[in-house]
Amino acid sequence: MHQRLRVRPQFRILYPDEAVLRTALRGAAAYQLSWFDAHLWAYAEVHGLDEILSEDFEHGRRYGSVRARDPFLEATGEVQELPAPYEA
Numbered sequence: 001m002h003q004r005l006r007v008r009p010q011f012r013i014l015y016p017d018e019a020v021l022r023t024a025l026r027g028a029a030a031y032q033l034s035w036f037d038a039h040l041w042a043y044a045e046v047h048g049l050d051e052i053l054s055e056d057f058e059h060g061r062r063y064g065s066v067r068a069r070d071p072f073l074e075a076t077g078e079v080q081e082l083p084a085p086y087e088a
Contacts, residue, residue: 019046031063041066 024042044066057068
């Protein structure tokens with residue numbers, strides 16, 4: 001609990017409200033997003049964020065005013081493979 005109190009002033013806490021809910025409903029319908037993804041996008045859209053980092057959205061696509069970026073893709077557009085945990 002003590003650690004949480006130290007972190008809180010550093011970050012703005014966003015709570016769901018009617019604007020986020022309505023935007024999420026619109027995003028789910030317009031962009032065929034899952035309910036969770038629609039909420040993630042809606043928070044970004046309503047609160048003026050320019051970009052979402054997620055592998056669940058189409059890389060580089062704009063959803064309203066928000067651009068989705070997959071952090072696991074290289075500049076070449078190929079998926080970065082993790083090294084095998086062991087040799088076969």
